[in-house]
Amino acid sequence: MLAFALKTLFCDRSKALAGSLGVAFSLILMSIQGGLYLGLMQKASVLIDYCRADLWVGQRFVDNVDLARGIPEIWLNRLRGVPGVADVRPYLVGKGTATLDGGRMEDVWIIGVDVETGAGGPWRFAQGSMADLRRPFGISFDTVDRVKLGEPKLGEWMEVNGLRARVVAQTDGITGFITMPYLFTNFNEAQRLARSPEGECSYLLIRAEPNCDLDQLRDVLQRRVPHAAVFKPEEFAARSQEYWMKRTGIGISFGASTLLGLLVGLTVVAQSLYALALDHLEEYAALKALGADDGHVIRIIAAQSLTIAGCGSCLGLLCVAAIRALWHNPLAPVEIPLWLMAAAVVTVFAICLLASLLPFWRIRRIDPATVLMG
């Protein structure tokens, strides 16, 4: 039956091609939409993902890394010396307003990092380095925010929250979910620029001893600072992402456009298979007269639709791979992991099987008597 299914499918290449293109389109759309979504979500937790801390200690009700709340820096002493803790460093995520040429204002994040260990520091420099951030008044800006910040140059002065700061480094593609520029600096400078109260920081970043059980350590630390929240990085990242997902409904809009892509794919495949079946109604009638039952028919159509799914998937995956390799935009990163591609392939296969119900329904209605009775 496979020969009948496939040869019938490929004797009309235009329909096979149309179906495959529909599948490829669905698959590409799903991967890109999913990839954009994941990219955006990753931006919501970018500070956490690259910070290399083993545990995060923050204010009890903090639910987003960017929207930090103050905690006493002094808690540091409660955590140092706990067995399993190798190091604790304060980290500041503060808000500021940069005043640009001509009096234009731009809201910015001021990120105070520990320059000694580099904890929480920027991870991609276009110019300058972590060492430059030690310099008094020294701040970095990011390539993607160049225009927003009035094209600053290294060595120039900037006004942040009415205080002077000096551009000493340029990071490369570090941007968050709401795309407010991240200005990195050393912890003390950040406290000054953000005008944060004396003795307050946003987070304490814990580095654990090697081979230490992080779950256990988290519980121990949590007991030490009951008024704080202790997170593993992946927990805090998920929490930060969820915050934006719930607040913005972004999941719904991505989901809706993905669904639309699926529907288009479904329609194209169903239409191609249906047209193919219509072209061969007489042959199906003959097949039924020869004794084919619903099971045979469904196997034939399923073979055809899975073949279309396979061809379309190959085509689509090639395009997705090309996009993955060629697309670089830190503002709209496309993050397409292998599991996403696999999920997209599985989905288009399911869609194709679903689409085969339409021709099946048509062929089911054929009366084999028509072969004899005309």
Next chain:
Amino acid sequence: MDDVITVTNLCKSYAVGVTRSMVLRDVSFSVKRGECLFLVGHSGSGKTTLLSILGCVLSADSGAVEMLGERVTEFSPAEQASFRRHRIGFVFQRYHLFEALNALENVKVPLDLLGAEPAKARRRALELLARVDLADKARRRVTQLSMGQRQRVAIARALAADPDIVLADEPTASLDKTAGWNALETLKTLCREEGKTAIVVTHDDRILPLADRVLTLADGGLMEEPGGDEPPSSAPVKLKSPRRKSIAEGEAGES
């Protein structure tokens, strides 16, 4: 010899507007194993209707058809399909071959429907193609075959799944005299060799000599005619190549 097909008081009518037109009225007859029965009658007399009921693709209004010991008139559609698959081979007037497939694959289809082992199915199909003189055309797409060759592929296909009964509706209608004769002679030979029962509906007087028995349908009922030269059991019809040749020569002589 035992009866393979027994038809008793078969009635069939079609709805025509608000009335019904009776096509088969109390038709009864039986067919013996190995018999080659021809069904003739003027156009519209119900030959195809009768053949369709025997082929389990059409239901009767009343009466009974028993085939190979089974009351097929009481079958569900699924049972009908299964019966067709296992027991019946069809040769259609317009062949109804599968155009995307080659001759070999066409012949294999009924075996595939039965889920036969591919290698075995291939062997059987090739053997049948050889017996209808198409061994060298096995890989040809059927659209590249002549009408007579196509009908021979259809005949091979009808026999592929080793059915007990072969039903043919006007198998020679689209063929010229020689090709028609050859095709039907091939069908008859194969049925004879493999012990199949054949029912052939035809308009074609030229092939009547090949019949063991001829039934005529008229006014919804049946009449028996003294059809073939020999009764089925007395002497097997000798239908090897030499005989076929002589007939072809005979034709040439006639015209």
